[in-house]
Amino acid sequence: MTVGFIMMCHTALDRAAQVARYWASHGAPVVVHVDARVPAQDFDALGRALADLDSVSFCTRFKCDWGTWSLVQAAQTGATQLLARHPEVGHVFLASGACLPLRPLHELADYLAARPNTDFIESVTTAEVGWTVGGIDMERFTLRFPFSWKKRRRLFDAYVDFQRRIGFKRKIPGGIVPHLGSQWWCLSRPTLTAILQAPDRPQHDRYFKRVWIPDESYFQSLARIYATNIESRSLTLSKFDYQGKPHIFYDDHLQLLRRSDCFVARKIWPKAEKLYATFLSDRPAESLAEPNPSKIDRLFSKAVERRTRGRPGLYMQSRFPRQDHENGKTSAQYSILQGFSDLFENFEGWLAKYVGARVHGHLFGPDRAAFSGGETMFNGCLSDSAALRDYNPRGFLTNLIWNGRGERQCFMFSPRDTQDINWFTATDPNAQISVISGAWAVPLFHSQMDFSEIRREAARLQQIEIEHLNILRSMYVKARVRIWTMAEFIENPMEPLQMIIDEISPRATRRLTEAPQMIDLTGFGQFLQNLKNQGMQPRLMGDFPVAGDTVPPPRRRPYLVK
């Protein structure tokens, strides 16, 4: 008993000839089907190249289009010819011209000889397949498809739609349960003979002629009727991507293919010299291993994921998602702290001591981006120039988070800074935004400016912060937002600070022992009253009594927005 091959060829005939020669010269008969569209001279050249091999024959040629009945016809014809001419054949292996045997033929022959009545054909009911092209699964078997999906997509879709609307349904012949699977199979002689010589084959053929992509369902469904033992998997390693195109193997996949222990792989790039030279050379048959394509599966599923989902938070020349389709607006979590640096002396230094994170100053400050440690540049050569940053503030932020991958980024913010990123950060689930509202007034309180100027500046900053807070309270917020009024915060600063620190580095067990040094607020209540007296209403600080500055206002819980 041996295995026989049917090869379906339409391009790269020289490679097909090489593979056919390999199989034939190692004792496996081959029937070659060449697409009727291949020019006569190429076909003749192939014939000449294989003329010296008795066990290679050519079958009737059909014009083969993707997903059409002609492919099944070609396979049927090839199989009939192979079974009739070569009685020694126990299994028939359907392969393509772009297939390459990865293991010596004898290993495959031994493997099949040990399983004489097993049919290796992926055959899954329509309910279970997740990979159908065009979102059509069961309807493949119940609708009509007179228009080409590849060339007449609109007509195809419109006609499918029409049939759905009028409730058209074809009747599935009795006994057939629709199954789908890879078109590359290996069937045993009894099963294949039963399919080809079945008394109701004309009926089957007539039905499947009008099924969509019958090459993925004809043998797969009929094998379920006649086979005694189906192994629902293909012996051909063939991976398809999300658009239904086969992945292609190149020279650099050599080691991966070798270690996969698969018998046959497709599709091989025709110019992959090294692959053809390696796998078509004579090697001793030694391994009895089961095919194990998991590594290759992983490689290709990662590629598909990269193409469909991409790397979160990356904006680059070939990935520039539209708003709300980012799949991660930024690449990692980060913290924005507003008001803290106004209320505490050297807050950045204090925070950096307690968290394992990169703590920047005011990245969006009016003069420059204050990177941590006073650096003029950050990872990835991100410049501290305010002009460059404000040219594309969102790009600046996403670059910063991307460049700082592996290290959490924290930065200070205030109404004095560039505000263009507020909507972006508020709607970013990676952002953690903590605001002490009204704290921007503390530097004004200590400034030596003329009071009318202070009043004007206070009104401006308050307006900016109110707008920011409105964003942070909107229904679109995805960030983790916490807002305290200044009065609430200074009443009990340790609790919120601990909360922020726990969130930045959740695994740190160290409790806060030392509070950051708060800036002296003696007379702040009076300062606010002075602003009021000048006609400006400070609204964001909470209650500060005019006299008795040190008396804390009544306790209230900090509130948590989302």
Place this chain on the structure above:
Amino acid sequence: MGLRQAIRLRRERRQRQWRAFRKRRQLKPVADRTAKIDARDVIVFCTLRNERIRLPYFLRYYRDMRVGHFIFVDNDSTDGSREYLAAQPDCSVWTTTASYKAAAFGMDWLNHLLRKYGTGHWTLTVDPDEFFVYPFCDTRPIDALTDWLDTYRIRSFPAMLLDMYPKGPIDAVPYREGQNPFEIACWLDAGNYMISRNRKMQNLWIQGGPRARVFFAEDPAAAPSLNKIPLVKWQRGFVFASSTHMILPRGLNMVYDEWGGEKASGCLLHAKFLSPLSAKVAEEMQRREHYAGSREYEAYSARLETEPDLWTKWSEKYINWRQLEILGLMSKGNWA
């Protein structure tokens, strides 16, 4: 796209084609070996002026990639570039003494030659200091990429310009003929690129890198564009609109994914900051034949005298394409 815009874009495309057609008379053939081009060849198109010292490595680099043919437009070189190229068996050379600037910075000439010789081929349009890097370029020749693009019916492939620079003064280490320029200029900026979308042409506008950081920190809008689409399966109606930054019809500019995924892309390593740069800048300042009143060269000459070191401690040393892909500068997409 509205009808009015469609008409406007079509008119622009026709105008550029017409310009290219008229400018064809400025080109004089020096060596025409285009009859040797095989139907499956990838062809490099390139304009140059006085680049003799760089050419041997340039040719070697792209020959190793299995590019089939080179088509050069020589803009009045005086250093023997023309003669050198004319002697190469796989190069076709045209020469012109006409103005580079008046020919839309050489694009009119190339658009004409692309239409005439590039139609039906994969074409790679680069400058002599641009070196194309694509996923798996160390193990797969360029026809592996173009065959793969063909199976997906992708007609254009992006490669962002990546400015490479040496450590220390740019002119400190002299470049030897035949040497890999990235032995000297092996540093790059990994993550300071600014991207926005150009609604009209649908391309991405990318700026940044060392040029924006050092020369245009106060005027970022004037920083040079880095987005490029050098690899195109040429068809008769195609035309480059502004260098290889933009191409018409504008659907070819849609080389990026908008729904979160990554399409495949490459990089053009730019060996601009390499000796003899100061001499070149001085010459270009004289000729005034470059884009936007040569403002780029003005900025260079102003800064090059005082602070010629582009290197910082945050600079990334170039290793290979895999590094660029990890940095997020290019992507394998679903090619594996």
